[in-house]
Amino acid sequence: EVQLVQSGAEVKKPGESVKISCKGSGYSFTTYWIAWVRQMPGKGLEWMGIIYPDDSDTTYSPSFEGQVTISADKSISTAYLQWNSLKASDTAMYYCARHGEAYGDQRGWFDPWGQGTLVTVSS
Amino acid sequence: DIVMTQSPDSLTVSLGERATINCKSSQSVLYSSNNKNYLAWYQQKPGQPPKLLIYWASTRESGVPDRFSGSGSGTDFTLTISSLQAEDVALYYCQQYHSPPITFGQGTRLEIK
Numbered sequence: 001e002v003q004l005v006q007s008g009a010e011v012k013k014p015g016e017s018v019k020i021s022c023k024g025s026g027y028s029f030t031t032y033w034i035a036w037v038r039q040m041p042g043k044g045l046e047w048m049g050i051i052y053p054d055d056s057d058t059t060y061s062p063s064f065e066g067q068v069t070i071s072a073d074k075s076i077s078t079a080y081l082q083w084n085s086l087k088a089s090d091t092a093m094y095y096c097a098r099h100g101e102a103y104g105d106q107r108g109w110f111d112p113w114g115q116g117t118l119v120t121v122s123s
Numbered sequence: 124d125i126v127m128t129q130s131p132d133s134l135t136v137s138l139g140e141r142a143t144i145n146c147k148s149s150q151s152v153l154y155s156s157n158n159k160n161y162l163a164w165y166q167q168k169p170g171q172p173p174k175l176l177i178y179w180a181s182t183r184e185s186g187v188p189d190r191f192s193g194s195g196s197g198t199d200f201t202l203t204i205s206s207l208q209a210e211d212v213a214l215y216y217c218q219q220y221h222s223p224p225i226t227f228g229q230g231t232r233l234e235i236k
Contacts, residue, residue, distance in 0.1 A: 111175040
């Protein structure tokens with residue numbers, strides 16, 4: 001079974017750092033793009049950026065460039081999303097999602113999705 | 124960026140009736156070299172991640188009931204549920220993957236009358 005399993009919920013204070021993870025299994029991790037998607041409380045879906053685990057080729061949405069870092073460790077089939085200095089406005093559910101087709105470019109639909117990681121930033 | 128606009132924002136339909144959700148893109152998402160529309164539809168139920176329903180505008184994902192169908196081309200697209208079931212209550216999103224940054228519609232909430 002193809003699945004993405006994300007790390008658990010995080011509660012942080014403004015200014016703190018955090019790194020959440022997304023572990024793929026049941027498929028060739030290096031040959032599918034993985035994206036990160038934000039969903040703020042009660043809001044819609046926002047594409048943050050994408051990484052190709054085989055060579056770590058990464059593209060960020062302009063809205064998130066410089067705010068987060070996307071990385072991957074193909075040796076353990078895991079992608080990451082990290083912040084160096086969190087803000088209260090980063091409070092959201094974060095999903096990783098795999099492209100529906102192997103190889104290709106950054107343009108693709110997403111299937112499957114991870115279960116989500118809730119990041120709460122509060123003083 | 125390509126802006127995706129869904130209509131309506133919310134929809135109330137009786138069980139067994141047809142539900143129609145529209146999605147309009149600010150630019151064409153039809154790629155001329157392969158004649159494919161780079162448009163997907165997702166269903167999101169409370170407390171769950173989105174689930175893929177349709178890709179290439181009209182290709183149903185494996186395991187998705189055939190009451191779900193997608194249509195349209197260029198800038199105008201439709202998700203149709205032919206006979207609404209109770210388990211179809213959810214939020215529905217369209218997504219374009221023609222041009223990064225990938226963008227989603229704002230979502231349509233579907234409820235039972």
